[in-house]
Amino acid sequence: MRDFDFKAARRQVTEILSIVEECPEPLKARCFELLFGVAFADLPKVNPQGKVPIPRSNVGLAANGSLQETGERELPGSVAVFARKYGVSSAQLHKLFLIDHDPILAVYKIKTKVKSRAQLQKVMMVLLENGLRNDRIKIAYPELRDAVRDAGLYDGNFNKTLKHNAGLFRGAITEAKILEGESVELTGKGMQRLADIVEDLAGSNV
Incomplete structure (x- = not known):
């Protein structure tokens, strides 16, 4: 994390929150999870046990802040x-x-x-x-x-x-x-x- 740009991350999170505010209340948490996952997709990702890396396309942020597989829908x-x-x-x-x-x-x-x-x-x-x-x-x-x-x-x-x-x-x-x-x-x-x-x-x- 030594080279992580926290200032840029703060700007991204602020922008994500502004988008989330426009979503219907029941969808805000899910919207945040998806946008957060995309915005920080380039960060190295491991499962909670620190073992096998989880493929980026199937990673999301769980409610407790841990990484989890999302099972993203395939594109039509x-x-x-x-x-x-x-x-x-x-x-x-x-x-x-x-x-x-x-x-x-x-x-x-x-x-x-x-x-x-x-x-x-x-x-x-x-x-x-x-x-x-x-x-x-x-x-x-x-x-x-x-x-x-x-x-x-x-x-x-x-x-x-x-x-x-x-x-x-x-x-x-x-x-x-x-x-x-x-x-x-x-x-x-x-x-x-x-x-x-x-x-x-x-x-x-x-």
């Missing part, structure tokens, strides 16, 4: 393929979602003040969340619009923002118009943008 196939192809790590996803909770909960924060950029980030994250929940990185346009509205990011320029970024999408979103009765999916370019957004949000949320 569509998300696993996306993550592998575009270099998204499981640790990044666990920073942004409580994947082991049922139902899965989003804990990321969109911090940009530019409305069009925030809208695009939210759209991408809603698609990813649907992939985590239903194994399909795809969602009906009305559901997508409602999710953006519920997040307080919807305005009269929402469809304009989508059409301006039509190259990222296929299905309901085209450069000419929005087909409200269809679903929204991502092109290869859209998948890459999603990966970039995951990296950006994961870096700024913990």
